[in-house]
Amino acid sequence: MTRTQADYTQLITSRHIEAVVIGASAGGVEAMLHLFRSLPQRYQLPIIAILHMREMRESKLADLFQHYVSIKVKEAQDKETIRNNTLYFAGPGYHLSIEQSREFSLSCEPPVHFSRPAIDFLMESAADTYGERLAGILLTGANEDGAVGLQKIKHAGGLTVVQDPQEAMADYMPLAAIKLAAPHLVLGLRDIQQFLIALGEQHVH
Amino acid sequence: MSKATIPTKTGAENTRLSTLDIELRLLLEAIYLRYNYDFRDYAGASQKRRVVQALRALNCQSVSELQALVLHDQSIFMHLLQYLTIPVSEMFRDPSYFARLREEVLPVLKTYPSLKVWIAGCSTGEEVYSFAILLKEEDLLDRTIIYATDINPQSLEKARKGVFALDRMQLYTKNYQQAGGKRAFSDYYTAAYNAALFDRSLCDNVTFADHSLATDTVFSETHLVSCRNVLIYFNRGLQDRALGLFHESLCHRGFLGLGSKESLDFSDYSHRFEAIDKRERIFRKL
Numbered sequence: 336m337t338r339t340q341a342d343y344t345q346l347i348t349s350r351h352i353e354a355v356v357i358g359a360s361a362g363g364v365e366a367m368l369h370l371f372r373s374l375p376q377r378y379q380l381p382i383i384a385i386l387h388m389r390e391m392r393e394s395k396l397a398d399l400f401q402h403y404v405s406i407k408v409k410e411a412q413d414k415e416t417i418r419n420n421t422l423y424f425a426g427p428g429y430h431l432s433i434e435q436s437r438e439f440s441l442s443c444e445p446p447v448h449f450s451r452p453a454i455d456f457l458m459e460s461a462a463d464t465y466g467e468r469l470a471g472i473l474l475t476g477a478n479e480d481g482a483v484g485l486q487k488i489k490h491a492g493g494l495t496v497v498q499d500p501q502e503a504m505a506d507y508m509p510l511a512a513i514k515l516a517a518p519h520l521v522l523g524l525r526d527i528q529q530f531l532i533a534l535g536e537q538h539v540h
Numbered sequence: 541m542s543k544a545t546i547p548t549k550t551g552a553e554n555t556r557l558s559t560l561d562i563e564l565r566l567l568l569e570a571i572y573l574r575y576n577y578d579f580r581d582y583a584g585a586s587q588k589r590r591v592v593q594a595l596r597a598l599n600c601q602s603v604s605e606l607q608a609l610v611l612h613d614q615s616i617f618m619h620l621l622q623y624l625t626i627p628v629s630e631m632f633r634d635p636s637y638f639a640r641l642r643e644e645v646l647p648v649l650k651t652y653p654s655l656k657v658w659i660a661g662c663s664t665g666e667e668v669y670s671f672a673i674l675l676k677e678e679d680l681l682d683r684t685i686i687y688a689t690d691i692n693p694q695s696l697e698k699a700r701k702g703v704f705a706l707d708r709m710q711l712y713t714k715n716y717q718q719a720g721g722k723r724a725f726s727d728y729y730t731a732a733y734n735a736a737l738f739d740r741s742l743c744d745n746v747t748f749a750d751h752s753l754a755t756d757t758v759f760s761e762t763h764l765v766s767c768r769n770v771l772i773y774f775n776r777g778l779q780d781r782a783l784g785l786f787h788e789s790l791c792h793r794g795f796l797g798l799g800s801k802e803s804l805d806f807s808d809y810s811h812r813f814e815a816i817d818k819r820e821r822i823f824r825k826l
Contacts (some may be wrong), residue, residue, distance in 0.1 A: 368562055412801070412803065412805070413771075413801055413802060413803070413806075414775075414776050414779065417807065428800075428801075429772070429801055430586065432583070432585035432586050432589075433585060434583055434585050435584060435585075436774075436775075440583040440585055440773075441772045441774065442583070442626045442772055442773060443772070444626060444628065456586070456589070459589065460585035460586075460588075460589075463558075463585065466719070486552075506745075
């Protein structure tokens with residue numbers, strides 16, 4: 336099922352991607368560290384990430400990742416304008432959405448798939464805002480959050496990528512997304528890493 | 541959450557407003573004109589999601605269909621209102637917020653002969669009872685008037701009754717203790733069947749009232765305004781309107797408490813308040 340580099344090169348040259356949204360749960364910290372460590376300092380796109388953690392008030396994710404990542408890392412704030420060259424993490428306890436004005440919004444609706452923030456929330460609102468100029472990536476995870484969101488991104492014309500379930504630490508999330516959303520690409524982490532970098536370079540041109 | 545079909549964008553709609561976005565805008569306009577509830581400056585993304593949920597619950601195929609029902613039937617509007625507002629709350633939510641109020645703010649408020657506290661967007665009342673308990677334990681409740689306001693009459697009615705699900709009491713007790721509670725939390729309620737009925741005397745000085753941060757004006761001078769997890773549902777313009785009301789209502793050096801993820805950073809009012817505790821989002825009027 337895994338597609339080759341030639342496939343995604345062709346997929347991305349026809350588009351102008353303006354943002355990346357990415358989600359994971361179980362095994363996600365390691366997977367995202369692996370992906371983001373190699374991002375060049377001049378990486379242009381905004382990346383907006385949700386990692387399910389046990390609900391707690393303070394998130395240390397942004398601090399943790401900043402040690403390893405060369406672009407700016409921060410927690411997404413309510414009504415903050417999304418900037419390029421930045422990796423945002425959703426904070427715990429609130430859903431994170433993207434407004435048409437390209438600002439973040441937080442909200443307190445009940446958890447979705449036992450998750451708040453829910454990947455579906457972020458992805459659906461991002462699909463609404465960015466349409467075909469969005470890439471959505473779903474990684475390892477132990478619930479089905481993100482499948483509906485990724486489907487929304489695909490329907491809106493955006494690019495969709497799922498981590499190869501055989502490689503993922505928890506295959507439930509990628510399998511659910513592949514089944515529901517039929518993503519453009521199913522790739523191993525190493526290839527997703529290259530894909531991310533290629534998206535950023537595409538953005539510069 | 542259900543995975544029923546959500547109207548999706550196709551083809552040409554991507555370039556401009558989608559049909560759904562047009563319908564949503566018209567619905568909010570219709571609600572404003574018909575019922576004088578103004579949701580037009582709410583943050584759009586989560587609002588859209590909640591309206592789409594309401595479509596399923598009210599068995600409508602489109603927002604236009606819902607709009608027609610809402611315009612002609614007030615009970616449908618009241619039903620939709622439960623989706624447009626977000627009645628999610630808990631007692632002593634973010635216990636450290638209440639602990640800081642107890643330590644830093646109430647000692648200052650004690651110096652006033654009488655007090656007015658405004659809990660804006662009080663929803664179903666969990667925060668109101670939390671404040672009443674806090675003030676009682678600091679011997680301030682008798683000389684305090686609490687204004688508890690919300691736009692949702694069903695929430696206000698629930699708040700007035702002071703009856704909460706018994707299975708929530710375990711969490712609330714834990715919160716209360718972490719907030720520095722001085723007694724047994726169960727002293728404040730009577731358990732009956734699956735409900736906890738809160739001590740009526742807590743509400744002797746509480747005025748529950750319909751008030752909109754989007755359309756109404758200031759009604760009283762206050763010493764403390766607590767408005768938590770309400771501003772996140774507003775766009776920046778409406779956030780500024782609400783903060784303007786709080787600023788106007790607060791007395792000289794009055795206190796403002798916001799939700800744990802709310803800030804004044806992106807607001808016109810950032811320089812009109814100083815942070816007393818940045819982490820707990822407690823501010824003081826300059």
